[in-house]
Amino acid sequence: MRKVILRLVVLLLLAVGLAACSEQGSSQNSKGENDSKASKATTEQSGNASEESVEDLFKRVKNNSPTSERVNALKDIAMHYYWYGGDVKKAEKNVFKGITLHGDYDVVEEAFRQASQIDPYDLDLRYSIASAQVLQKDIPGALDTYQEILHLDSKQFNAQLLYGIYSKVQGNEADYQSSFKKLDELNKEKADAYRHRVELVDEKKDATLHTEAPDDISKKNHAFVVLGYALSDEGKMEDTLKERLKVAKKAAEEFPESKMIVSGGVPKKGNTEASVMYEWLADHGIDKDRIIKEDLATDTVENALFSMEIANQENINDITVISSASHMRRALVIFNEIDRMFEKVHDKKSGRQITNMVYMDYDSEKEARKFTKDEELVVYRDLMRASGIWSFPGMQR
Known part of the structure; x- marks a missing residue:
C-alpha cells in the first residue's frame, strides 16, 4: 500500500515538473495510438468541458457576457470537441456562423481562434491554434501562427523552437538552421538540448524493428x-x-x-x-x-x-x-x-x-523501414510534448 501511495505521489510531482518545463506564452504551462481522436476518453473521464453539455457551452458565448467568461467558454468548447467530438453543424449554427467546419479539430482551431480575437495578447491561445493546425497536418498554417507569436514577442523560445522543428518536417533546412541560431541567442544550453533531441529522432528513424526478441536482452532486472x-x-x-x-x-x-x-x-x-x-x-x-x-x-x-x-x-x-x-x-x-x-x-x-x-x-519489411513525413510529424509532435511543451497550454499536454 505504501508503495502505491508513493508511486502516485511521485507521478503527481513529475506531472507538475513537466508542466513547469513549458515556456509557452504566458506564465501558464503548458493524441495514432492513444494519441488520436479514435481513442479519446469516453464520458467515464471527467473534465471541465464534460461537466456540462455542449449546448450549455454554446450559451456561454454571448456578447453580453464578461470577457473572461466568453474566452473560457470557447476554450471549454475546444477541449470538448478535442476529447469527445460533437455535432459540427450544431457548432456552426450556434457559435461559428458563416464558417464551414469539416471536423472536430476544425472546431478546436476555430474556438481558439475566436478566443484569441477576444484576447489577442494571450499567446497561449495562439499556441493552441497552432497545435490544432498541427493535428490537422496544416503545417504551413501552424508556421504562420508561430510567426504571429514571434511578431508579438520575439523572445518566445517555444515559438521559435516549434517554428524551426516544423520547418524541418517541411524540408526547409534553412529556416530550421536559422531558428536554432536565434534559439542560441535566447538560451544556448536549452537550444543544444533540443539539438540532441533532433539527433535522437535521426537515430531512431533508422532503428531495427525486431519481430523476435533481440539477442542482447538482459536476463536480469x-x-x-x-x-x-x-x-x-x-x-x-x-x-x-x-x-x-x-x-x-x-x-x-x-x-x-x-x-x-x-x-x-x-x-x-x-x-x-x-x-x-x-x-x-x-x-x-x-x-x-x-x-x-x-x-x-x-x-x-x-x-x-x-x-x-x-x-x-x-x-x-x-x-x-x-x-x-x-x-x-x-x-x-x-x-x-x-x-x-x-x-x-x-x-x-x-x-x-x-x-x-x-x-x-x-x-x-521494406515498407516498415520507410520513415514517412506523416510519421516524422507525429514523432516530433510527441517529442515536443514529452519535453514539457504542452499542446494546449494549461489544459492538455
Missing part, C-alpha cells in the same frame, strides 16, 4: 513494456492489441525472469487497456505475479512516463518496448526522452538499454 491500443466502445480489445499481446506472450515465455508492464488507461465500459491486457496474459499462462498494471496512461507520452516510473520503483533497469511496427519509432523516441528526463531528476545516468519487439503491421 529486465521488463517488457506492452503498449496499449484503444478499446472498442464496448470495452473489448481490437485485433491490433491482441497481436501485440501474442508478441508479449512469446517474449514472456522466452524470458521467464522478466517482468511484464502492461500500459494503458482510457477506460471503456469499466475496462482499461491495462486491465484487459493483464487478464489476457494471465489467461494465456503468464504468472500474474510477473505482470504489473499501469492503467493511468492516456497516450504514448504517458505510456513512457508512467511505465518508466514503475521501472524505477521496481528496480528494473533494461526494458523492451512491445508495440506495432508503425508505432515503434515514435515509442522509442519518447521512451528515450523520458529516460533522459529521469536521469536529470535523479542526477545520474541510468545506463538503461531500451530495445524493441514489434507486431509487424506493415505489408513488408
Whole structure:
C-alpha cells in the first residue's frame, strides 16, 4: 500500500515538473495510438468541458457576457470537441456562423481562434491554434501562427523552437538552421538540448524493428513494456492489441525472469487497456505475479512516463518496448526522452538499454523501414510534448 501511495505521489510531482518545463506564452504551462481522436476518453473521464453539455457551452458565448467568461467558454468548447467530438453543424449554427467546419479539430482551431480575437495578447491561445493546425497536418498554417507569436514577442523560445522543428518536417533546412541560431541567442544550453533531441529522432528513424526478441536482452532486472491500443466502445480489445499481446506472450515465455508492464488507461465500459491486457496474459499462462498494471496512461507520452516510473520503483533497469511496427519509432523516441528526463531528476545516468519487439503491421519489411513525413510529424509532435511543451497550454499536454 505504501508503495502505491508513493508511486502516485511521485507521478503527481513529475506531472507538475513537466508542466513547469513549458515556456509557452504566458506564465501558464503548458493524441495514432492513444494519441488520436479514435481513442479519446469516453464520458467515464471527467473534465471541465464534460461537466456540462455542449449546448450549455454554446450559451456561454454571448456578447453580453464578461470577457473572461466568453474566452473560457470557447476554450471549454475546444477541449470538448478535442476529447469527445460533437455535432459540427450544431457548432456552426450556434457559435461559428458563416464558417464551414469539416471536423472536430476544425472546431478546436476555430474556438481558439475566436478566443484569441477576444484576447489577442494571450499567446497561449495562439499556441493552441497552432497545435490544432498541427493535428490537422496544416503545417504551413501552424508556421504562420508561430510567426504571429514571434511578431508579438520575439523572445518566445517555444515559438521559435516549434517554428524551426516544423520547418524541418517541411524540408526547409534553412529556416530550421536559422531558428536554432536565434534559439542560441535566447538560451544556448536549452537550444543544444533540443539539438540532441533532433539527433535522437535521426537515430531512431533508422532503428531495427525486431519481430523476435533481440539477442542482447538482459536476463536480469529486465521488463517488457506492452503498449496499449484503444478499446472498442464496448470495452473489448481490437485485433491490433491482441497481436501485440501474442508478441508479449512469446517474449514472456522466452524470458521467464522478466517482468511484464502492461500500459494503458482510457477506460471503456469499466475496462482499461491495462486491465484487459493483464487478464489476457494471465489467461494465456503468464504468472500474474510477473505482470504489473499501469492503467493511468492516456497516450504514448504517458505510456513512457508512467511505465518508466514503475521501472524505477521496481528496480528494473533494461526494458523492451512491445508495440506495432508503425508505432515503434515514435515509442522509442519518447521512451528515450523520458529516460533522459529521469536521469536529470535523479542526477545520474541510468545506463538503461531500451530495445524493441514489434507486431509487424506493415505489408513488408521494406515498407516498415520507410520513415514517412506523416510519421516524422507525429514523432516530433510527441517529442515536443514529452519535453514539457504542452499542446494546449494549461489544459492538455
